[in-house]
Amino acid sequence: MPTYEILSVGEELLCGLTTDTNATEISRGLREIGFSPAFRQTCGDDRDALAACLRLALSRSDVILVTGGLGPTYDDVTRDAVAAVTERELVFHEETAARIRAFFDRRGRPMADNNLLQAYVPSGGEVLPNDYGTAPGIWLETGNRILVLLPGVPREMRALFQEQVLPRLTEKYSGAGCVRILHFFGITESELDGRIPPSLKNGSDPAVAPFAGTGEVELHLSSFRESEASAREAIREAERVLLADLGSYCYGADGDSLESVLVKRFSSHSLTLATAESCTGGLLSKRITDVPGASAVLRSGVVSYSEAIKTKILGVSPELLAVDGVYSEACAKAMARGVRDLTGSDFGVGITGIAGPEGGTEKDPVGTVYIAVADSAGETAARFVLGHGKGERRFIRHLASSHAIAMVLKAAGLFSGEKEEK
Amino acid sequence: MPTYEILSVGEELLCGLTTDTNATEISRGLREIGFSPAFRQTCGDDRDALAACLRLALSRSDVILVTGGLGPTYDDVTRDAVAAVTERELVFHEETAARIRAFFDRRGRPMADNNLLQAYVPSGGEVLPNDYGTAPGIWLETGNRILVLLPGVPREMRALFQEQVLPRLTEKYSGAGCVRILHFFGITESELDGRIPPSLKNGSDPAVAPFAGTGEVELHLSSFRESEASAREAIREAERVLLADLGSYCYGADGDSLESVLVKRFSSHSLTLATAESCTGGLLSKRITDVPGASAVLRSGVVSYSEAIKTKILGVSPELLAVDGVYSEACAKAMARGVRDLTGSDFGVGITGIAGPEGGTEKDPVGTVYIAVADSAGETAARFVLGHGKGERRFIRHLASSHAIAMVLKAAGLFSGEKEEK
Numbered sequence: 001m002p003t004y005e006i007l008s009v010g011e012e013l014l015c016g017l018t019t020d021t022n023a024t025e026i027s028r029g030l031r032e033i034g035f036s037p038a039f040r041q042t043c044g045d046d047r048d049a050l051a052a053c054l055r056l057a058l059s060r061s062d063v064i065l066v067t068g069g070l071g072p073t074y075d076d077v078t079r080d081a082v083a084a085v086t087e088r089e090l091v092f093h094e095e096t097a098a099r100i101r102a103f104f105d106r107r108g109r110p111m112a113d114n115n116l117l118q119a120y121v122p123s124g125g126e127v128l129p130n131d132y133g134t135a136p137g138i139w140l141e142t143g144n145r146i147l148v149l150l151p152g153v154p155r156e157m158r159a160l161f162q163e164q165v166l167p168r169l170t171e172k173y174s175g176a177g178c179v180r181i182l183h184f185f186g187i188t189e190s191e192l193d194g195r196i197p198p199s200l201k202n203g204s205d206p207a208v209a210p211f212a213g214t215g216e217v218e219l220h221l222s223s224f225r226e227s228e229a230s231a232r233e234a235i236r237e238a239e240r241v242l243l244a245d246l247g248s249y250c251y252g253a254d255g256d257s258l259e260s261v262l263v264k265r266f267s268s269h270s271l272t273l274a275t276a277e278s279c280t281g282g283l284l285s286k287r288i289t290d291v292p293g294a295s296a297v298l299r300s301g302v303v304s305y306s307e308a309i310k311t312k313i314l315g316v317s318p319e320l321l322a323v324d325g326v327y328s329e330a331c332a333k334a335m336a337r338g339v340r341d342l343t344g345s346d347f348g349v350g351i352t353g354i355a356g357p358e359g360g361t362e363k364d365p366v367g368t369v370y371i372a373v374a375d376s377a378g379e380t381a382a383r384f385v386l387g388h389g390k391g392e393r394r395f396i397r398h399l400a401s402s403h404a405i406a407m408v409l410k411a412a413g414l415f416s417g418e419k420e421e422k
Numbered sequence: 423m424p425t426y427e428i429l430s431v432g433e434e435l436l437c438g439l440t441t442d443t444n445a446t447e448i449s450r451g452l453r454e455i456g457f458s459p460a461f462r463q464t465c466g467d468d469r470d471a472l473a474a475c476l477r478l479a480l481s482r483s484d485v486i487l488v489t490g491g492l493g494p495t496y497d498d499v500t501r502d503a504v505a506a507v508t509e510r511e512l513v514f515h516e517e518t519a520a521r522i523r524a525f526f527d528r529r530g531r532p533m534a535d536n537n538l539l540q541a542y543v544p545s546g547g548e549v550l551p552n553d554y555g556t557a558p559g560i561w562l563e564t565g566n567r568i569l570v571l572l573p574g575v576p577r578e579m580r581a582l583f584q585e586q587v588l589p590r591l592t593e594k595y596s597g598a599g600c601v602r603i604l605h606f607f608g609i610t611e612s613e614l615d616g617r618i619p620p621s622l623k624n625g626s627d628p629a630v631a632p633f634a635g636t637g638e639v640e641l642h643l644s645s646f647r648e649s650e651a652s653a654r655e656a657i658r659e660a661e662r663v664l665l666a667d668l669g670s671y672c673y674g675a676d677g678d679s680l681e682s683v684l685v686k687r688f689s690s691h692s693l694t695l696a697t698a699e700s701c702t703g704g705l706l707s708k709r710i711t712d713v714p715g716a717s718a719v720l721r722s723g724v725v726s727y728s729e730a731i732k733t734k735i736l737g738v739s740p741e742l743l744a745v746d747g748v749y750s751e752a753c754a755k756a757m758a759r760g761v762r763d764l765t766g767s768d769f770g771v772g773i774t775g776i777a778g779p780e781g782g783t784e785k786d787p788v789g790t791v792y793i794a795v796a797d798s799a800g801e802t803a804a805r806f807v808l809g810h811g812k813g814e815r816r817f818i819r820h821l822a823s824s825h826a827i828a829m830v831l832k833a834a835g836l837f838s839g840e841k842e843e844k
């Protein structure tokens with residue numbers, strides 16, 4: 001399969017004002033169609049620096065995707081650098097110019113002339129129309145390389161990449177390749193790695209490789225055969241073997257995330273959920289509502305930082321707070337039950353703990369989190385100690401919200417997909 | 423000032439499993455001490471690929487920071503690649519080995535022997551002890567270049583970079599440079615750019631450069647003089663000039679964020695806030711509670727997706743919902759007032775709108791958001807239309823939460839720092 005290289009252009013990236021999420025999205029998309037990443041390069045809005053990066057990329061990778069530098073100002077240098085390196089003229093593209101004018105008309109805004117710079121295309125390049133902005137994408141084949149130019153604005157890049165670039169690349173290298181990503185939670189990378197059958201390890205086809213994320217692990221299954229059908233079959237068989245042993249840790253595949261499977265499976269079973277968060281401060285409901293359609297599942301959430309609110313809104317009894325304390329399974333259970341009753345949801349989840357950096361105790365160091373799930377059958381709760389103490393607030397909060405989603409899915413018998421016996 | 427280059431190592435990054443937030447943090451930190459970014463490179467866990475990237479970086483940048491590839495497994499190749507490219511031996515570092523053993527002892531976990539691989543250091547390299555993990559950082563001077571090796575785990579990288587690398591680099595290139603970052607909200611990059619005095623534009627010292635983020639703009643003021651004192655003075659004067667015209671849009675400086683200034687200023691004025699979120703689904707309270715110490719400010723938050731909850735918990739009257747509808751300034755005001763009364767906070771903020779992709783109407787297209795702030799004086803509300811419609815859920819939600827924070831700060835007279843007359 002072809003190798004690819006991403007070239008990210010922009011002073012904002014280099015200075016650290018923005019994080020390069022474009023490269024992440026492109027890599028995930030190409031991974032799923034079986035492309036292998038070679039390198040990534042990032043440079044500022046400098047024509048010569050970009051030209052140097054382009055020459056290097058063209059010397060070693062089959063497909064080069066450039067993001068950014070397609071704007072209308074003097075410091076948008078991608079068109080010029082590509083024209084120079086590929087020795088092409090920049091040609092005025094009338095159709096694109098018309099789209100740019102229309103873009104401003106629709107918004108009733110005057111168009112500065114320099115916007116028409118975005119209508120210039122290296123000769124031989126194909127225009128990829130951009131519905132979200134003024135800079136079109138450009139597809140350019142040079143020798144045995146493919147150069148794809150995409151705007152740097154993430155939502156414009158995403159639309160062009162998903163709707164136009166991925167399909168073209170898939171067709172171009174019509175797939176003897178197949179890749180499947182399995183998502184695991186509740187097991188470490190090293191344990192997962194140790195349980196992959198030797199027959200599926202390095203060099204084999206299908207091959208399985210583990211990748212560790214924040215509290216999660218992915219297994220990437222890849223096969224490249226004479227036909228896509230046989231590659232697909234090989235992946236299916238490997239998946240069967242892996243899940244026979246590890247299925248209880250696997251919550252989803254490919255584009256799934258903990259929050260997306262929660263929304264998908266709860267919707268399809270017409271189940272509802274309400275959240276009561278203390279130390280995660282809304283992160284759990286935020287993650288769930290990142291998913292389109294979440295409103296069918298998440299009735300309501302309560303962020304209860306003060307004990308008064310826990311008592312007043314969630315009905316956690318002052319006695320309980322006095323006896324067990326706010327950091328306890330009892331409190332988490334009361335929060336879960338309280339928010340479930342308050343909202344009439346099928347499930348309630350409660351999180352209370354210490355995200356730090358301050359507030360740790362001997363009994364409950366920073367990172368201690370109590371999570372409970374309430375349903376018609378009652379409550380289940382668990383205590384976690386996350387991270388290595390202070391300085392890990394974000395890490396602790398993220399992991400806590402992940403555990404909460406996993407516990408809810410398990411309580412509903414939906415962690416591993418189709419409804420399980422409880 | 424010196425140029426630097428970041429070299430990120432890891433298959434996870436290349437495959438898009440993780441986003442390179444390390445590079446962002448390093449860039450921001452070095453920017454603030456006046457270093458100029460040259461390039462960034464990313465490669466997988468491949469010794470030869472990394473060696474090629476190292477040679478290229480050493481040929482063009484003064485300081486090279488490598489993150490990742492310092493783990494204990496065969497696919498952690500950074501130590502080997504650096505030793506090869508710099509022609510050094512790998513030397514066993516007893517002190518580091520002892521720290522690694524102690525790390526496992528503290529956790530009562532057995533140590534696999536391969537962990538001691540992390541105690542090997544290229545000869546001449548200085549060890550930067552790592553309190554959060556087993557892989558130490560390494561500081562290596564070679565010719566007129568500085569090579570800094572850091573672990574890839576973000577929390578370990580962050581601690582080593584902030585506590586040990588930044589101070590060393592600052593001392594090494596003791597600063598005739600000074601950089602100040604001003605944060606603006608509520609003004610576009612092009613308008614801000616147009617209002618920068620020509621005397622502060624390209625090539626001048628101090629120089630001012632605008633950078634656009636998601637709904638925000640930063641101005642980076644930089645000066646490099648014979649002495650740090652005069653550079654600092656030049657920056658102070660430039661800041662005075664800029665803020666005389668643009669101060670009303672400037673909410674903070676350097677490491678500030680909208681949420682961090684909210685927490686800082688509300689705490690110092692002993693003010694409290696409660697949130698009532700619909701379309702942002704907890705993102706607002708999540709952003710606020712990302713900030714350590716937020717519990718002193720954020721009493722409570724309510725995520726009210728269903729009308730029933732708006733009525734039951736927030737006391738939004740069914741009549742109002744029937745007459746004005748859930749997408750209205752009236753509803754936002756009722757939510758803000760309701761959550762303020764419910765929690766007895768000084769301020770309440772309410773957000774209701776349509777984040778999409780579904781649910782837009784003729785009157786209120788996707789991206790329409792109503793935000794209201796309630797305090798002892800009553801409520802203020804505003805209507806926003808954010809993004810360009812479908813496919814921008816994340817963008818719309820982020821901008822909505824940013825506007826909410828800005829409105830709260832303004833209502834409290836704290837948007838531009840010290841208390842203003844209202």
